[in-house]
Amino acid sequence: xxxxxxxxxxxxxxxxxxxxxxxxxxxxxxxxxxxxxxxxxxxxxxxxxxxxxxxxxxxxxxxxxxxxxxxxxxxxxxxxxxxxxxxxxxxxxxxxxxxxxxxxxxxxxxxxxxxxxxxxxxxxxxxxxxxxxxxxxxxxxxxxxxxxxxxxxxxxxxxxxxxxxxxxxxxxxxxxxxxxxxxxxxxxxxxxxxxxxxxxxxxxxxxxxxxxxxxxxxxxxxxxxxxxxxxxxxxxxxxxxxxxxxxxxxxxxxxxxxxxxxxxxxxxxxxxxxxxxxxxxxxxxxxxxxxxxxxx
Numbered sequence: 259x260x261x262x263x264x265x266x267x268x269x270x271x272x273x274x275x276x277x278x279x280x281x282x283x284x285x286x287x288x289x290x291x292x293x294x295x296x297x298x299x300x301x302x303x304x305x306x307x308x309x310x311x312x313x314x315x316x317x318x319x320x321x322x323x324x325x326x327x328x329x330x331x332x333x334x335x336x337x338x339x340x341x342x343x344x345x346x347x348x349x350x351x352x353x354x355x356x357x358x359x360x361x362x363x364x365x366x367x368x369x370x371x372x373x374x375x376x377x378x379x380x381x382x383x384x385x386x387x388x389x390x391x392x393x394x395x396x397x398x399x400x401x402x403x404x405x406x407x408x409x410x411x412x413x414x415x416x417x418x419x420x421x422x423x424x425x426x427x428x429x430x431x432x433x434x435x436x437x438x439x440x441x442x443x444x445x446x447x448x449x450x451x452x453x454x455x456x457x458x459x460x461x462x463x464x465x466x467x468x469x470x471x472x473x474x475x476x477x478x479x480x481x482x483x484x485x486x487x488x489x490x491x492x493x494x495x496x497x498x499x500x501x502x503x504x505x506x507x508x509x510x511x512x513x514x515x516x517x518x519x520x521x522x523x524x525x526x527x528x529x530x531x532x533x534x535x536x537x538x539x540x541x542x543x544x545x546x547x548x549x550x551x552x553x554x
Contacts, residue, residue, distance in 0.1 A: 260396045262439065263317035264518040265309070266479025267325040267356065267503035269300040270341060274333040283362050285329045287409045292328055299512075300328075300505040304538070308504050308515045309345065311536060311545045315519055319393050320346060322376075323479040323501075324356025324404065324443035330365030339372040348375030352391045355404035356443035356480060357414055363406045381423075388424050390431070396522055397436035399427055399473075403444040403458055414444035414480075415459045421467055428471035437522055437529055438473040445478045447487045447498045456480075465489050468496060474529060474554065475499065475520070482506065483513045484535060486551070497553045502537065514538035516548065529554045 273292055281289055312320070326341070327334035345351050353376045360366035370377055370386060379389035379400065387402040401424060403414030416424075424440075431438050444458035446465050458464065468476065469491045476489065476498040484502045488495035502513035516537030523530050531554035536547055 259523040261317045262520040266323040305505040322353035325358040330361035354400045360404035401442040508538035
């Protein structure tokens with residue numbers, strides 16, 4: 259049995275000191291949003307306690323589905339690299355970028371250099387995404403939907419080239435009998451992916467490829483809420499699971515911080531996968547089991 263933990267949207271806080279010259283871009287709107295709003299909803303102590311609880315579960319792999327930082331500042335990227343190292347080694351942690359990791363042009367390229375092996379794996383060619391991490395008979399496929407966008411836009415896009423490579427990887431890994439887990443920051447499902455300002459611009463093409471070539475599980479973040487949906491496919495619906503921001507405090511008006519834990523096992527010719535969601539209650543500081551369900 260393989261145990262996979264899923265965490266997302268850590269939005270590391272507090273925000274480091276920001277120099278005025280660093281705000282001469284989209285960052286000015288993000289900085290104001292942080293000061294007026296997000297600073298009250300993204301807490302480092304909340305995140306630390308949740309991560310400690312998650313690590314006590316001793317997962318075989320931890321999947322981080324983006325938004326490690328807030329404004330894509332160099333100091334934030336350094337902190338995020340240290341946070342990943344504290345979470346575990348690259349052999350036990352894999353991550354993908356979110357829109358905040360590509361907040362301005364050049365930020366994502368800088369981050370990928372700093373994060374070393376955490377956002378990398380086997381690839382079909384010299385392009386970094388999608389990459390594959392194989393863990394026993396489970397294959398995690400890291401897809402990047404992170405692009406730099408204009409102010410007030412938090413949308414994502416995978417792109418035709420990456421979608422083509424994703425199709426080939428899903429086909430190859432499916433033929434080899436792997437349990438295929440697609441990691442993507444922006445939700446590809448129709449209901450959550452069609453938002454023009456915050457959604458995944460090419461969600462229909464991503465869904466089409468996944469439906470055609472198959473996958474066993476899709477993991478995403480971005481929405482800051484927990485959700486379970488599905489992509490229709492000829493062989494049966496493919497579960498699409500989102501998780502709330504790991505840094506959200508217990509009294510958050512949206513969804514308190516949470517993480518998911520998946521137990522994946524092949525019994526005969528059939529896959530079984532059970533999901534357990536752990537997180538804060540709306541009152542108090544305890545982390546509890548909030549949901550348990552079989553998704554395969």
